[in-house]
Amino acid sequence: MMELTILGGPGEHGRSSYLLRRDDQYILLDCGIDIQPEYDEEHARLRPIIPGLQAVFLSHAHEDHSSGLQFLQHYGYQGEIWTTRATVRQLPVCLKKMEYQHYALAEAGAMHTQQAAANSSDELQFRYVEDIVSPGQWISVRPELEICWGRAGHVPGSIWITLKWYGKNIFYTGDYSAESRLLQADRPLHHSRIVSRAYPLPGQIPDLDLAIVDAAYGVDTDRQGNKLAQLGRYMKETLLHAGTVLLPVPVYGRGQELMLWAFEQFPKVPILVEQDLLDALQLFASDEQWLQPDGAERIERLLQSPRLYQMTDDHSREQLIQTHPSALIFTDDGMMQSSKAQQHYMRIAARDDNRVIFTGDLAQGSFGRMLMMDMEHRGCQILHVRYKVHQGLPDVRQMLLDLKSPRALLVHAPASRTDGLALRLEQEGFQQVHSLLAEEQLSFG
The missing domain is CATH 3.40.50.10890 (Rossmann fold)
Incomplete structure (x- = not known):
């Protein structure tokens, strides 16, 4: 049995972070925390998972997805953070207003405080997915973990990610948009949907146990x-x-x-x-x-x-x-x-x-x-006038169809939006579409 704990994202348009657990092992998808003063201790929830944390995946650099990175370091995480070179270059820009300027980002892939610059064991180690595998292709990064990724069309370096972890298949969009006029997005497709090479670099996605899907615009149908x-x-x-x-x-x-x-x-x-x-x-x-x-x-x-x-x-x-x-x-x-x-x-x-x-x-x-x-x-x-950098009803519908209608968690929006979208999708025949809140859990498998 595998379990997803929502650290942030559903029921709010803010911090995004999702914790996968199998026994005493964990994988973290994004690491956004609420930086309001009244939530000063929110980061403490990361402390107990650090000994069992196997990997972290960072979809992009925006602060609502990356603001908790410093606390991974603070609590002693020495594993890998899988992301892209563009994302690591953007972190100082995206976190600047949060007064994280005292963090240095080394092009070699380490994030460290000035005080810890000489101590390599106190660094966050970044691994770049584009260096090891092309979009839409699978690779094993640990004996029990395979990954497949694609461009998400949100900002340069933003990605979606699919994991095969201990036999369970989990898809996470990050922030996804297929309608950017400047950025490219790779369409995630179930392998049975790929009938030609007309699709640009499609993801070879198997049957999913869970899809975590950007649904920030709810039932909005505008293109x-x-x-x-x-x-x-x-x-x-x-x-x-x-x-x-x-x-x-x-x-x-x-x-x-x-x-x-x-x-x-x-x-x-x-x-x-x-x-x-x-x-x-x-x-x-x-x-x-x-x-x-x-x-x-x-x-x-x-x-x-x-x-x-x-x-x-x-x-x-x-x-x-x-x-x-x-x-x-x-x-x-x-x-x-x-x-x-x-x-x-x-x-x-x-x-x-x-x-x-x-x-x-x-x-x-x-x-x-x-x-x-x-x-x-x-x-x-x-x-x-909203400029689309996330997904609304037509986008979520198409993505679920492309992935062969998996069990799905709708995220990155207030509960009123995801509740309405979940109801609409269920009326259209989709099953097991969830609209949940932070702190809630889903078990699967």
């Missing part, structure tokens, strides 16, 4: 093209009235995709971008194997464009906004919690023709959420 068409209309309307559009985006992820899309959609419009977002775009460009075939070339055209303006400090921000009163502004905080992002808002807030457009989830209590909910707001318009 990426519809989202972008709506976003484009709002932006075009604003620019026709000589207004400015402020787009708050995370430092690494959809922001780079949206910058590139906006640059290509509006060929005469100035684009004002924070330095951290451009630094992250350079990281995108350095990871060509994760991009669409023309991705690196498109990024280079943007970086070399005279319409692209870099904001580095308050002086450059004020000067550029005064020089370009009608522009697209990208600030590196998707929920506008930082003073920098809020200052951008204050600069454009008074004019009705300006717009702030959010493109991702807004947490309760965030500045962005409060703006969206303020029914008495005056001045610039506050809008929300």
Whole structure:
């Protein structure tokens, strides 16, 4: 019998971490923890599993999946963390706002504190899946453990992973999107579904005992093209009235995709971008194997464009906004919690023709959420158009069909979303689709 303990992910759009157990042995899929002050001791749950922890798999670098890595080190984990080179390069960028700058990331694949730099036994050892096996192929990494992986289309370096562990087959999407206009995604397919080589690098997936599936958008049925068409209309309307559009985006992820899309959609419009977002775009460009075939070339055209303006400090921000009163502004905080992002808002807030457009989830209590909910707001318009970097109903449905309808756990969304999606899928004939909460467990086999 094997058991899955949910450390985070289902019932919330936040920390993601899943613990597999067989007897006194464990495997950890992602290591996100809640970093709110009231959860200071949450990481302590990792302590008792360290002696039996056989391997850790890190799907990508975003902090809701990686923020607990330092505590694996703190509690003495000396095993391997399986991930990608691009993910390890991104960790300092994605964890920067959490004040993890004191962690150094060595290209050799070790993560260590400055104090422990001379002590190799105190390092986290990263192993890169792309160095040992191609996407969609299987390899044994321990006598009892085989893995197969593929590109997940969420950020460069993001992967899905399938495990064969003691005869049980477990699939984990990480954060998955097949609709990126910049990134490639490998389609995970049950081996019986592969009828031709038309599919790009398909995963040779056997019958699964459990699939842990990104379902962040619940029953939403919109495709990426519809989202972008709506976003484009709002932006075009604003620019026709000589207004400015402020787009708050995370430092690494959809922001780079949206910058590139906006640059290509509006060929005469100035684009004002924070330095951290451009630094992250350079990281995108350095990871060509994760991009669409023309991705690196498109990024280079943007970086070399005279319409692209870099904001580095308050002086450059004020000067550029005064020089370009009608522009697209990208600030590196998707929920506008930082003073920098809020200052951008204050600069454009008074004019009705300006717009702030959010493109991702807004947490309760965030500045962005409060703006969206303020029914008495005056001045610039506050809008929300989701840019897809996760899965909704059509995506989850297709993935389950591709995997031959396995037992599935829907994750990465509030319980109301996964409850609704599970009910909808069950009405369509899917069986054993679970919507659970953190701390709950599933046994299988």
